[in-house]
Amino acid sequence: MEPVPMLLAMTYRAMGDQFHDRLAQIGLEPLRPAHGYVFRFLKARRATTVDIGQHLGVTKQAAAKIVNELDEWGYVIREPHPTDKRAQYVTLTTKGRDYLKFADNLWSDLESEMAEAIGPDSLATIKTGLTAYLQHVHGDDQPGLRPVW
Amino acid sequence: MEPVPMLLAMTYRAMGDQFHDRLAQIGLEPLRPAHGYVFRFLKARRATTVDIGQHLGVTKQAAAKIVNELDEWGYVIREPHPTDKRAQYVTLTTKGRDYLKFADNLWSDLESEMAEAIGPDSLATIKTGLTAYLQHVHGDDQPGLRPVW
DNA sequence: TAGGGTTAGACAACTTGGTTGACTACTTTG
DNA sequence: CAAAGTAGTCAACCAAGTTGTCTAACCCTA
Numbered sequence: 001m002e003p004v005p006m007l008l009a010m011t012y013r014a015m016g017d018q019f020h021d022r023l024a025q026i027g028l029e030p031l032r033p034a035h036g037y038v039f040r041f042l043k044a045r046r047a048t049t050v051d052i053g054q055h056l057g058v059t060k061q062a063a064a065k066i067v068n069e070l071d072e073w074g075y076v077i078r079e080p081h082p083t084d085k086r087a088q089y090v091t092l093t094t095k096g097r098d099y100l101k102f103a104d105n106l107w108s109d110l111e112s113e114m115a116e117a118i119g120p121d122s123l124a125t126i127k128t129g130l131t132a133y134l135q136h137v138h139g140d141d142q143p144g145l146r147p148v149w
Numbered sequence: 150m151e152p153v154p155m156l157l158a159m160t161y162r163a164m165g166d167q168f169h170d171r172l173a174q175i176g177l178e179p180l181r182p183a184h185g186y187v188f189r190f191l192k193a194r195r196a197t198t199v200d201i202g203q204h205l206g207v208t209k210q211a212a213a214k215i216v217n218e219l220d221e222w223g224y225v226i227r228e229p230h231p232t233d234k235r236a237q238y239v240t241l242t243t244k245g246r247d248y249l250k251f252a253d254n255l256w257s258d259l260e261s262e263m264a265e266a267i268g269p270d271s272l273a274t275i276k277t278g279l280t281a282y283l284q285h286v287h288g289d290d291q292p293g294l295r296p297v298w
Numbered sequence: 299t300a301g302g303g304t305t306a307g308a309c310a311a312c313t314t315g316g317t318t319g320a321c322t323a324c325t326t327t328g
Numbered sequence: 329c330a331a332a333g334t335a336g337t338c339a340a341c342c343a344a345g346t347t348g349t350c351t352a353a354c355c356c357t358a
Binding site: 001002003004005006007008009010011012013014015016018019033104107108110111114117118122123125126127128129130131132133134136137138142144145146147148149 | 150151152153154155156157158159160161162163164165167168182253256257259260263266267271272274275276277278279280281282283285286287291293294295296297298
Binding site for chain 3: 032034058059061062065066083084085086087
């Protein structure tokens with residue numbers, strides 16, 4: 001059998017392919033993966049462009065480009081930082097939150113289909129196993145979902 | 150708990166980070182991910198540049214660049230195709246096979262450490278579960294490990 | 299078996315998503 | 329209060345991909 005890392009990659013790729021197929025079918029504006037990672041990051045915390053760059057693992061200039069796009073397209077807005085006059089908080093608009101919610105539903109559908117295919121017990125074991133591993137690696141401050149290049 | 154696809158991505162990313170850290174420590178020439186995918190593809194089958202492009206999901210021109218690099222660096226050679234005078238088979242050299250073997254050992258180490266962290270039974274269930282899902286999705290012709298970006 | 303459509307690979311021009319570097323305005327620290 | 333550090337922007341560059349074009353070889357069919 002294939003080693004675990006390959007199985008993880010193959011499975012994620014298989015689910016990701018279906019995810020994008022369905023997004024395309026629905027006709028929802030197809031954002032690039034980086035945008036999704038930003039949405040997910042902003043959902044949890046307030047963040048500046050620099051924070052976003054750090055999370056994505058790119059320079060602040062690259063992050064700024066992405067934030068500019070998302071702003072132009074209406075998915076995020078920039079708000080003045082309450083205490084630091086240099087900085088701006090980037091936050092999701094309603095449109096941004098809606099897109100994220102829609103994507104989450106799609107992922108959730110795929111998870112359900114996996115449960116049907118391999119059985120809910122199997123799925124549950126996988127989830128707790130992976131979660132335990134992440135706990136083992138990162139301890140108590142999980143970095144969250146970062147790009148898998 | 151996070152949905153499965155995110156768990157898959159986070160776990161793969163966590164393992165990948167460790168993989169690259171260790172590669173760098175050893176001081177082995179750091180190839181890019183695409184090269185790894187090519188090695189793994191060539192291990193199983195004889196392939197032309199076009200085949201490689203298809204597998205990676207890029208144009209044949211992009212694939213040709215990668216193959217050129219790998220050739221210059223001594224990881225692959227091009228051999229005349231036995232029946233088609235236009236085409237060339239790309240095959241791994243000893244250096245290429247050695248690199249792949251080394252990488253496989255590293256991945257295997259990471260799998261062992263996962264087994265320690267979450268228990269071998271848990272790991273086994275994960276592997277059979279993911280394998281079953283891939284069987285469910287792709288049926289009998291598995292596309293193998295393709296890039297996840 | 300000739301001829302038309304297709305395919306492998308090479309070459310060139312261009313696009314894109316990132317990089318490094320420099321600068322201003324503001325903040326933090328000694 | 330001065331010096332060092334940081335958020336964000338502008339500009340130049342780079343790398344990895346793209347499209348488009350071409351030649352030589354292949355393959356089908358009438």
